[in-house]
Amino acid sequence: MKEFIYTIKDAQGIHARPAGMLVKLAAGFESKVTIEKDGREVDAKRIMGVMSLGVKQGSVVTMKADGADEDTAIVQLEEFMNNNL
Numbered sequence: 001m002k003e004f005i006y007t008i009k010d011a012q013g014i015h016a017r018p019a020g021m022l023v024k025l026a027a028g029f030e031s032k033v034t035i036e037k038d039g040r041e042v043d044a045k046r047i048m049g050v051m052s053l054g055v056k057q058g059s060v061v062t063m064k065a066d067g068a069d070e071d072t073a074i075v076q077l078e079e080f081m082n083n084n085l
Contacts, residue, residue: 001066002074006081007058014055018084023047025080031067033077044077 008014014022026033026044033044037059042049044063055061063081065073 001064002070003062003064004074004078005060005062006078006085007060008055008085009057010085011057013057013059014050014053014085016051019047019050021084022077022080023050025076026073029065029067029069029073031065031070031073033073034064036062036064 010018022035023045034041035044035050035053036042037053037055040053041064042053044050053061063074063077065077067073
């Protein structure tokens with residue numbers, strides 16, 4: 001399992017547009033991909049789960065990838081977060 005911790009910089013947090021982009025990216029990996037905030041972990045391949053976390057600017061989240069392509073997944077997910085959130 002690979003993971004990284006990220007602090008949200010976007011003023012609107014994880015709102016609908018970037019959440020959709022994140023879910024689409026995560027769904028492209030064979031690995032299980034999760035996002036965790038305040039001890040609550042959800043499947044990053046499900047938009048409702050991601051949106052239900054209520055991630056705001058300044059929130060600290062942990063992204064995790066576990067599976068055959070976890071190395072590639074975690075690199076691309078971290079790049080996405082840095083560029084979009």
